[in-house]
Amino acid sequence: MAPRTTERLMNLLIALLVTPTYLPKSRIREIIEPYRGQKDAAFDRMFERDKEALRTIGITIEVRDTESYHGNESGYRIRREEFELAPIDLEPSEAAVIGVAARVWQSARLGEATAVALRKLLAAGVPVDPDALSGVEPRLAASEPAFEPIWEAVVTRTPVTFQYERADGARAQRVIEPWRLVSWHGRWYLVGYDRDRADQRLFRLSRVVGEVEPAGGPNEFDVPDDADVREIAESLFPAPPTADAVVRVRRGRGLGLRRRATSEDSADDGWDLIEVPYGSVPELAAEIASYGKDAVAVAPDDLRDEVRARLSRVLEAAR
Amino acid sequence: MSTSAKQIERMLALVPYLRSNDGVPVGEVADLFGVTKRQIVQDLNVLWFCGLPEAVTGEMIDVDMDALASDGVVYIENADFLTRPLRLNGYEAASLITALRALRETAGGHDQPAIDSALAKLLAATGGADGVDAAEILVDDAESAVHEQLAEALATGRRVHLTYRVESRDELTERDVDPLRLITAEGRLYVEGWCYRAQDVRLFRLDRVESVELLDTPVAEHEGAERRDYATRLFEPKADSSEAVIALHPNALWVREYVDHTELGTDDDGWLQIKVVTGDEAWLKRFVLRAAGNIRVVEPQRLAEQVASEARAALAAYDVG
Numbered sequence: 063m064a065p066r067t068t069e070r071l072m073n074l075l076i077a078l079l080v081t082p083t084y085l086p087k088s089r090i091r092e093i094i095e096p097y098r099g100q101k102d103a104a105f106d107r108m109f110e111r112d113k114e115a116l117r118t119i120g121i122t123i124e125v126r127d128t129e130s131y132h133g134n135e136s137g138y139r140i141r142r143e144e145f146e147l148a149p150i151d152l153e154p155s156e157a158a159v160i161g162v163a164a165r166v167w168q169s170a171r172l173g174e175a176t177a178v179a180l181r182k183l184l185a186a187g188v189p190v191d192p193d194a195l196s197g198v199e200p201r202l203a204a205s206e207p208a209f210e211p212i213w214e215a216v217v218t219r220t221p222v223t224f225q226y227e228r229a230d231g232a233r234a235q236r237v238i239e240p241w242r243l244v245s246w247h248g249r250w251y252l253v254g255y256d257r258d259r260a261d262q263r264l265f266r267l268s269r270v271v272g273e274v275e276p277a278g279g280p281n282e283f284d285v286p287d288d289a290d291v292r293e294i295a296e297s298l299f300p301a302p303p304t305a306d307a308v309v310r311v312r313r314g315r316g317l318g319l320r321r322r323a324t325s326e327d328s329a330d331d332g333w334d335l336i337e338v339p340y341g342s343v344p345e346l347a348a349e350i351a352s353y354g355k356d357a358v359a360v361a362p363d364d365l366r367d368e369v370r371a372r373l374s375r376v377l378e379a380a381r
Numbered sequence: 382m383s384t385s386a387k388q389i390e391r392m393l394a395l396v397p398y399l400r401s402n403d404g405v406p407v408g409e410v411a412d413l414f415g416v417t418k419r420q421i422v423q424d425l426n427v428l429w430f431c432g433l434p435e436a437v438t439g440e441m442i443d444v445d446m447d448a449l450a451s452d453g454v455v456y457i458e459n460a461d462f463l464t465r466p467l468r469l470n471g472y473e474a475a476s477l478i479t480a481l482r483a484l485r486e487t488a489g490g491h492d493q494p495a496i497d498s499a500l501a502k503l504l505a506a507t508g509g510a511d512g513v514d515a516a517e518i519l520v521d522d523a524e525s526a527v528h529e530q531l532a533e534a535l536a537t538g539r540r541v542h543l544t545y546r547v548e549s550r551d552e553l554t555e556r557d558v559d560p561l562r563l564i565t566a567e568g569r570l571y572v573e574g575w576c577y578r579a580q581d582v583r584l585f586r587l588d589r590v591e592s593v594e595l596l597d598t599p600v601a602e603h604e605g606a607e608r609r610d611y612a613t614r615l616f617e618p619k620a621d622s623s624e625a626v627i628a629l630h631p632n633a634l635w636v637r638e639y640v641d642h643t644e645l646g647t648d649d650d651g652w653l654q655i656k657v658v659t660g661d662e663a664w665l666k667r668f669v670l671r672a673a674g675n676i677r678v679v680e681p682q683r684l685a686e687q688v689a690s691e692a693r694a695a696l697a698a699y700d701v702g
Contacts, residue, residue, distance in 0.1 A: 065427050067385040072392065072431040080433060080462050093434040118382055119390045120470035146465040150506040156499035159484065159492055166480035175476035177415060178390065182473075184413060185394040185466035187401060197535040199564040199573075200487035202480065202518070217471045217512030231631065243516040245483075248567030268638055288514070295517065310698075317546050317553060321591065352671035353551065354691040358698040370699045373692045375674025379630075380689035 070096045074112055078123060079145060084137025086130035113138075121145060152188050161192040162200070169204035172213070206250055208270035209243075216240045219285070221257070221278035225271040233271060238263070239283040244295040253294045255283070262294055301341030308360040309336050315356035319349065335360070343368050351376070391416070392424055396442070396463040404454045425449065425457075432459065474507040475515035486520040487565040489532020520568060528563075530593040531572050535560050540601075541574075542594040545585055549664035553591065554578070559600035575603045582606055622660045626679040628652040633675035654679060666691065 073094050078085060087109070091097045097105050113123055122144050128137030152160070164180055167173040184190045204210070208224065215222045223237045239255040241262075250267040285291065309319055313332050320326065323336035340346040347368035350357045359369040382390070391414060398413075399405065411418045425444045432441035445456035469477070478500065485496045507513055534541045545554050558574040561582070565571070570587040582605075626645065629636055630652055637644075642655040659665045662684055669676045669688050678685040 065423065067383075068388045068392075068427050069430045071385055071389050072427070073434070075389070076431060076462055077434045115383060115386045116389070119386050119393075120467060120473075145467060147468045148506040148508075150502055152499060152502060153495070155495040156502065159488070159495045160477075160481060160499050160503075162484050163477055163480035166483050167476065172476045172479075175473045176480050178394075179469050179473040179477040181391075181394045181398075181414060182466040182469055185396075185398040195484075195488065195492065197532075197560075197562050198484065198488045198492070199562045200480075200483040201564065201566045202483045203567070213475075213515060214472065216515045217475050219512065229635065231634070242514065244519060245516065246519045246568060248569065285514075292517070295519065298519065315551050317551055317591075318548060321546070348671045348673065351673070351695070352667040354667075354670055355694040355698065356551065358695070366699070370696065372673040373670075373696045373699075376670055376672070376692040377674075377689060377696065379674035379677045380685060380692065 066096070070094060071112055071115055075116060075121065075140065078138055078140040079142060081139050084124070084126050084128045084139050086128050086132070086135050086137045088130060088132045088135060090138065147182055147186050150183065150186060150188065154189070157189045158191055158194040160188070161190045162195045162198065164192045166200050166202050167204065168201055169210065171210055172202075172204060202245065203248065204250065206267035206270070208267045208274050209250055211274035212240055212252055212267065212270075213243060215274070215276070216243055216252075218280040219283055220276050220280050221282055222274050223277040224274045226265060227269045227271050229269075236263075236265075237277050238265070241285045242291050242295070243267075244298070246295075246298045251295070251298065253291050264294055264297060300345065303339030303341045305340065305362070306337045307340050307346060307362065307365050309338055309350060310334070310358040310360050311336055311353070312356040316353050319353070319357060340365075347372055388424060388427070390467070392428060393463070393467040395421075395424060396428065396457065396460050397466050399455055399457040400460055400464065403456055404448075407449065407453050407455055410455060421455075422449065425455065428457070428460075433462065469507045471512040471515075474503075474513045478503060478507075478513050479516040479518065482516075482518045483565060486518055487563050487570065489536075489563070490529050491532050491536050520565065520570065527587050527590045527593055528570060530595060531560055531563060531587070531590075534593070534595055535563065538600050540596045540598040542596055543585065544591040546589045546591055548589055549661045549667060551667075557596070558583075558585070559603065559606075561606070573609070575600075575606045582609060622658050623662065623681075624656055625659055625662070625665055625681060625684060626654055626656050627665075627669070628654045628677045628679050630675040630677075633672060636676065652677065670695075 074090070077090065077093055090109070091105055097108065100108060116123060121140060124139050124141060126137050127134055130137070160183070161180065163176050167176055180190050212222060221237060221239050223235060225233055226236050227233045237257040238252070239257065241253045241255065244251045244253060252265040252267060254263060254265065256263045306324065309316070310329060310333050311319060313334055319338055320336060323338050325337045327335045329335045338346065343365050347359065347365055350359050350369050351372045359366045395410070395414065407418050407421050411421045414421065428442045429444050430441060440459065442460045443458040448454050448456050481496060481500050481503070485493060485500070488496060504513060531541065540557055540559050542555070542557050545556060546552070547554055556576055556578040558576050560572050560574040562573045563570065564573055564584070571584045572587065573582060573584050576583040628648060634653065637655065640657055642657045645654040645656055647653050657665070665678070666684065666688055669678055670691060678688055
């Protein structure tokens with residue numbers, strides 16, 4: 063029965079927590095009442111199960127050979143400094159903001175983990191208020207099926223393998239040391255080390271096909287410096303501007319382009335000439351083309367050619 | 382995790398919490414711990430049988446069962462060995478810290494110092510946990526001035542005047558708005574507010590706000606101005622939405638990840654046809670013009686013709702010079 067199991071687990075935990083020295087297994091059997099009545103094999107099984115149950119909730123049980131009344135045997139203990147949440151002293155303004163964390167995750171599993179974390183802080187005397195800061199609503203979706211297994215792998219530093227589909231549709235099995243997840247424009251990306259390609263790579267979680275499987279044990283690799291991981295993640299950002307383009311835009315139109323313009327001069331009847339900084343010709347060309355007859359690329363030539371080519375292809379596809 | 386393990390996990394926070402909150406109503410405890418009152422009472426009944434090794438009756442954790450039964454409040458004693466909760470494991474610490482990083486990007490500068498120092502203290506307190514740095518939230522922060530002004534308006538409860546770009550129609554609009562919340566969804570910042578022009582609650586994407594003016598007028602109460610729940614999707618299709626069928630070249634299959642759609646099948650040229658619901662044909666037209674011929678409008682025919690004639694007219698400008 064569950065209450066009996068909980069009671070036994072709790073008493074085991076307390077015994078291991080308060081013991082000044084490693085507690086010999088035979089002694090544990092004497093002091094935890096339900097263990098006492100068991101036959102040797104049944105006790106061994108029960109004790110192993112109970113230790114495992116405590117480990118699953120994040121409790122570290124230390125084990126060491128100890129001398130006891132029964133000779134040499136295993137002794138166990140839980141170190142208080144390993145067990146307890148370290149002191150945390152939050153100002154009221156800091157405590158007020160962390161309650162909002164409870165509303166952020168749209169994934170049930172991560173939302174629950176956050177709630178457990180907040181309850182622990184509450185129990186440590188932090189006045190967590192889930193209703194504070196009602197004027198902000200950050201939402202983190204994690205709808206990609208690969209998200210949770212990869213999250214777990216990142217947290218435990220476990221290598222994983224999965225099938226990955228590139229933008230061109232080609233699929234290949236990859237073996238990755240997952241370093242960090244990055245959220246950008248509502249999509250999750252994985253920064254990691256590709257063992258077969260012997261290089262760091264960025265993966266889009268929505269392109270992971272099927273199951274994510276472990277490809278090794280926990281703590282099998284080290285994550286490089288923060289700055290290095292960040293540099294890979296920043297390849298997601300739009301290319302920084304390197305030059306200025308000249309675009310002719312109909313007066314009152316092309317507002318998105320005008321917003322970034324560094325200069326704006328009126329040209330012939332009903333048109334303006336604007337200068338727009340850009341880092342990627344195809345990206346700016348796509349944007350200019352989207353304005354149709356309201357925006358015309360003037361310079362440089364490769365931008366002009368690109369817009370013209372793109373519009374021709376639109377016309378061709380429409381036939 | 383087994384039921385017992387979950388119960389232990391809860392009790393390890395419950396005991397230190399109860400030790401420092403004498404006489405707390407059991408209903409309040411249940412709310413805080415996200416379980417029923419019955420469950421809390423069951424937990425207390427188990428704790429009653431727990432204590433130091435070889436404790437005899439009277440030395441176990443002592444729960445005042447009379448106070449619980451008659452007044453519905455909790456008093457706990459003899460639990461001095463559980464003064465602090467269990468530390469956060471890596472999974473919990475990473476979930477909390479990532480959530481706060483997302484909050485940091487949404488809240489304005491007013492709350493950021495508190496969030497930053499809370500994050501620093503949490504990282505220090507959970508420093509031993511693996512994987513606390515599991516995830517990073519990157520947000521476009523190009524609109525920080527607009528963001529600051531809106532955060533300020535929310536903090537002081539003031540109405541704002543927005544110049545807002547309606548991207549699909551390439552049009553600037555002017556509107557007074559009573560801000561309700563700042564929202565980050567799909568990695569972008571929005572302000573939700575009562576829009577006097579629409580006479581309804583609207584979402585405005587911050588990177589499309591051309592300017593904000595803080596008015597001296599305080600925000601008003603509005604009939605029917607409930608905050609929306611954006612849990613499932615950001616935009617509900619409007620009643621007057623129309624359907625369109627578009628065909629995607631194999632290079633444009635990424636569209637499926639961004640647009641709600643129904644797949645209809647592959648046509649003779651190997652293009653995938655999908656049905657999309659669009660509240661705004663102007664948006665779809667710009668989307669197709671942008672795609673360099675990798676997307677084709679199949680239906681309605683009228684829209685396909687509009688795209689073609691727009692492309693033709695745009696190309697004409699290049700033949701002149």
